[in-house]
Amino acid sequence: MTLTRRQALILGGAGVVGAGIVTVPISGVSAKSASKLSDRDMPRPYGTPLTIPPPLAYQTTVDADGVTTRHYTMTQRLGSAKILSRLSTPILGYNGIFPGPTIRIDRGTRAIVRVRNQLPAKHPTLGHALPTSTHLHGSASLPQYDGYANDLTLPGFYKEYHYPNFQPARSLWYHDHAVHFTAQNVYSGLAGQYLISDPVEKGLLPQGQFDVPLTISDAMFAANGALGFDDREHSGLWGDVILVNGKPWPVMKVQKRVYRFRILNASVSRSYNFRLSTGDPVTVVATDAGLMPVAQTVGSWRHGGAERYEVLIDFRKYAVGTRIELRNTSNENNRDFDHTGKIMRFDVVGDTVNTADPTWNSIPTTLATSHPMDLKATDAVKTRRFRIKHDDDTNIWTIDDLTWEEVIASGFKRVMANPALDAVEIWEMENSSGGWFHPMHMHLVDFQVLSRNGKPPFAYEKGPKDVVYIGEDETVRLLVHFGPHRGRYMVHCHNLTHEDHSMMLQFRVGLGADEEDPNDPITAAPAVWDPVQG
Structure with a gap:
């Protein structure tokens, strides 16, 4: 087979994505086990109590303008989880635990989270290098604090992430987003919940x-x-x-x-x-x-x-x-x-x-109307269409035949869209990959699901979203308001093996292709050497 330039970039650009034949999962496939545990070590359902991850400790400062900021520190390190009754399971964890500590914070209180990478140079069992990039999923963070895939913190370094927390109450989560190894790192334990509260939510729901x-x-x-x-x-x-x-x-x-x-x-x-x-x-x-x-x-x-x-x-x-x-x-x-x-x-x-x-x-009925649920389709100034595919020749997952490797090859300039700041657009995503479902995530923005295959969205997704499930042969239409920040943000499949291989692109909000970017996601707030090791 003769490789196209695009295929050569994919196969050679990052050195980690190989060609192969996909084994297609068949609907309804069932089997006894995927684990190699002995029968006595295989856990049995309902044999252990639920545990709740601990809260993350913090210190508080108040600046001259009266703005309150919480300062947190988390350390990514090796840990040992007690999942099985007789055996220990090595993990990567924030503070060495999975899930990581829970952060609960009120709307309007800012947070600065220092994430220390004290992992070994290579994953102890899978062998890949362990730089990390922490993404607060669902936060309208500036690009340099968003966990951009190539904004890497090496072992022995730390990065301070600034989170504005001005959005209405919501359930966020933080997880690793390192380029090409997100699946392995999240699977190994690098994930936790981050919960924002506000007076409306506190007055309606259990606490x-x-x-x-x-x-x-x-x-x-x-x-x-x-x-x-x-x-x-x-x-x-x-x-x-x-x-x-x-x-x-x-x-x-x-x-x-x-x-x-x-x-x-x-x-x-x-x-x-x-x-x-x-x-x-x-x-x-x-x-x-x-x-x-x-x-x-x-x-x-x-x-x-x-x-x-x-x-x-x-x-x-x-x-x-x-x-x-x-x-x-x-x-x-x-x-x-x-x-x-x-x-x-x-x-x-x-x-x-x-x-x-x-x-x-109390089971409340009327809750709260917030952005983007107050938007209408007629507010959109543009409609864009994207097709989610699988390339059977390269075994690569794509959006409109493009991949993250091509974004890298362009010096991180190539984008799938360039909406203006505060523009409202309709994004239509069609799943034509054949035999797969894709949970598609847009960074920075919240969106409203307008329709699914031309019909209204499911009842349970009639709220503000940042991930949309696109099943086999489904097409969804999303109503998106692009803001509040300028800069480059990622769109990708949250089947993390698809993201890593290589169903991820980026959009650019409110900036020209060659315009200087003060919030460059890689260079504006780089990681620094951690003077305290271990």
């Missing part, structure tokens, strides 16, 4: 111990308890063990009251279709970018990689001792195993309920 972050992922294990990694020739990784907050199929004791769950799909590739074992509905109150205008009652919902859905579950009507499972009926183009239909279990207990808390029995 404190009844506001529960759930980070859901899947994993496979080697015989010695280490994480296995098989992305099936860059098509996707599907593990046979479901983890919730780092524990396999855990159990949570719940009171007879309403709970709020912030559910993040942090899996590398797997999508879920969640529902309760009782058949009772849940109430979806928030999507990726915050509160929905109107709460939606659903019996199930499709949940792609990196999407966040906040749901209320009402345990009041269940008798003490009732056991309720959160289950997964999966979606087309996943790979399922014996127990991937199970997620976790809730056990109803008879603890005294604090009825002075008005949220204990």
Whole structure:
């Protein structure tokens, strides 16, 4: 086969993407196991309690203008997770744990997060180099603090990320975004939740111990308890063990009251279709970018990689001792195993309920209308169309036949679009890759899903989003307001093996191609040497 210039760039430019034949996952594929564990080491569902990641400590300063800033420090380092009963699992973790510490912060309070890379030079089992780039997913950060894939922090260095936190209340998450190895690094543990609150959300929804972050992922294990990694020739990784907050199929004791769950799909590739074992509905109150205008009652919902859905579950009507499972009926183009239909279990207990808390029995209907849900399609000044594809010759995933390698080869100038600052546009994305689903993420912006295959969006996605699930042969139309910053931001598939190989491009907001960029994502705020090692 004669290589085109584009294929030569892809295969040779970064030195990490190889040609090959993709093994296509067949809808409904089921198998006993992906792990190499012995039967006695394989975890059993509902054998361990749910744990909640600890909060991250901080110091506070107030400047002369009265602006409050919280200062955090997290260290990326090797850790050891107790996932299996007899074996330890080496991980990479923020502060050495998975999920990383939870950051909870009020809207309007700024944050500066120092992320120290104290990882070894190479991954201890997979062998790739370990520079990192931390992305606060869902934050309208300046480009130099957005976790741009090639804005790398080497081991022994740190970078301070500045987060404005001016957006309405929402569930964000932070994760590694290092070019070409995002999948391996996130899978190894570099992820955690970051939650912004505001008075509107606090007045409507449960708080404190009844506001529960759930980070859901899947994993496979080697015989010695280490994480296995098989992305099936860059098509996707599907593990046979479901983890919730780092524990396999855990159990949570719940009171007879309403709970709020912030559910993040942090899996590398797997999508879920969640529902309760009782058949009772849940109430979806928030999507990726915050509160929905109107709460939606659903019996199930499709949940792609990196999407966040906040749901209320009402345990009041269940008798003490009732056991309720959160289950997964999966979606087309996943790979399922014996127990991937199970997620976790809730056990109803008879603890005294604090009825002075008005949220204990409240299921709000009207929530909050915020940007971009107040936009209309007629506000758009331009419509752009993009096709998501797979190149069978190079085994590369593309957007409009372009790849991140071509962005690199252009000196990071090549863009898929150049919207003006504050422009409103319609972006139409068509999945023509054949036999796959793609959770597509746009950095910087929130968007409204206008339609799916010409029909209204699903009830549960009628809120502000930054990731959209595009199933096989689906076309979605998105209404996007580009702001509040100028500069370059990434668009990519959040099946992280697709992103790494190489379904990622960038758009440029409010800048000409050769215009000087004071917020260059690579050079404006580089990492610095960490004088404190270890």
